[in-house]
Amino acid sequence: xxxxxxxxxxGKTIDMVGGAIIVxxxxxxxxxxxxxxxRQGPDTYRRYRQQLGRSxxxxxxxxxxxxxxxxxxxxxxxxxxxxxxxxVFIRTFPSFxxxxxxxxxxxxxxxxxxxxxxxxxxxxxEQSPQEE
Numbered sequence: 001x002x003x004x005x006x007x008x009x010x011g012k013t014i015d016m017v018g019g020a021i022i023v024x025x026x027x028x029x030x031x032x033x034x035x036x037x038x039r040q041g042p043d044t045y046r047r048y049r050q051q052l053g054r055s056x057x058x059x060x061x062x063x064x065x066x067x068x069x070x071x072x073x074x075x076x077x078x079x080x081x082x083x084x085x086x087x088v089f090i091r092t093f094p095s096f097x098x099x100x101x102x103x104x105x106x107x108x109x110x111x112x113x114x115x116x117x118x119x120x121x122x123x124x125x126e127q128s129p130q131e132e
Contacts, residue, residue, distance in 0.1 A: 003073075004074065007073040011070040012066070014063075018058075018060070018061075018062030018065075021055060022056055026055065028051070028055070033045075033047065036048075053101050056094075057095055057102070064092070067084060068084065
């Protein structure tokens with residue numbers, strides 16, 4: 001097998017893994033939401049969206065990785081680099097939107113989190129640039 005053929009195979013494999021992650025995440029999130037709803041758990045819809053969003057994020061990262069591998073492994077031309085840039089840009093926008101949707105902050109922001117432990121309260125503060 002040639003180098004180009006190997007890279008194409010690796011790219012297709014990563015593409016399949018990315019798609020499988022999205023599908024598996026959809027199934028697991030749906031089953032989990034059904035079970036949670038059956039137990040009349042609070043915030044079922046919010047939890048479902050967060051779990052589904054995380055799966056989509058991971059799957060998109062895999063798809064972008066496959067595109068990068070395929071483009072960089074070949075002899076990059078201006079056209080192939082521009083196409084890759086467009087693909088990464090288009091796939092990054094949904095990633096940022098999903099990140100905001102699932103965590104409540106942009107990927108470059110850190111959140112203030114208060115952790116509760118039995119008998120004590122600790123605070124872990126991760127500041128975003130706006131909080132400084």
